[in-house]
Amino acid sequence: MRKNMGHWVEIGLESVEYLVLQLLLASALFSFHRSWFYILLFPVNVALIGKYWRCLEEKIGRKWIQVLIFALCCAAEVLICGAWGYIQMEWVQFSH
Secondary structure, eight states: OHHHHHHHHHHHHHHHHHHHHHHHHHHHHHHTTTSTHHHHHHHHHHHHHHHHHHHHHHHOOOHHHHHHHHHHHHHHHHHHHHHHOOOOOOOOOOOO
């Protein structure tokens, strides 16, 4: 029972990490959509989604639970972005 609980805590922490990083990347993608930097951020976003999916596959045996948790994270991201918007980012030039 204790091992199983630790397993779910780890999935919860991975999900929170995924949400935070996904929100930051989505904000950066919205902010830099007309910049060359967008080209670099897009594959990072795809890699993050893949990493999270592999984590779910490794920790959860049933496919429908994996899909459910992933869908809940995606819904949470949409709700958070809908409620608070995204973080506006811009280039900051360092001067000497």
